[in-house]
Amino acid sequence: MNVTVCEVCSGSTFKSLFEKDNESYQQCVTCGLIRIYPQPSDERLNKIYNEDYPQIWGNDENVYRPLKEKLNRMIFNYIKAREREKTEKSGY
Numbered sequence: 001m002n003v004t005v006c007e008v009c010s011g012s013t014f015k016s017l018f019e020k021d022n023e024s025y026q027q028c029v030t031c032g033l034i035r036i037y038p039q040p041s042d043e044r045l046n047k048i049y050n051e052d053y054p055q056i057w058g059n060d061e062n063v064y065r066p067l068k069e070k071l072n073r074m075i076f077n078y079i080k081a082r083e084r085e086k087t088e089k090s091g092y
Helices: 042-048 061-090
Strands: 014-020 023-028 034-037
Touching: none
Parallel strands: none
Antiparallel strands: 014 023, 023 034
């Protein structure tokens, strides 16, 4: 599935960073997330994260999907808080 908005902040503006192994790496202009676009297929991910890779999210999508979404929200909130701190310190 190709996602055209940022998975962390829902931003829609990305800058291209580089390509490696026929994969494009992009950075979200809003929050700084770096991602591969288009996202790798499940088959490709299974090759990268084989059975030797720690299963920190578990195998049940009903369990790991909400955990990933919560983690993404936490990261986004952290980034926004840092941006507010910078703005307050600069006096804008």
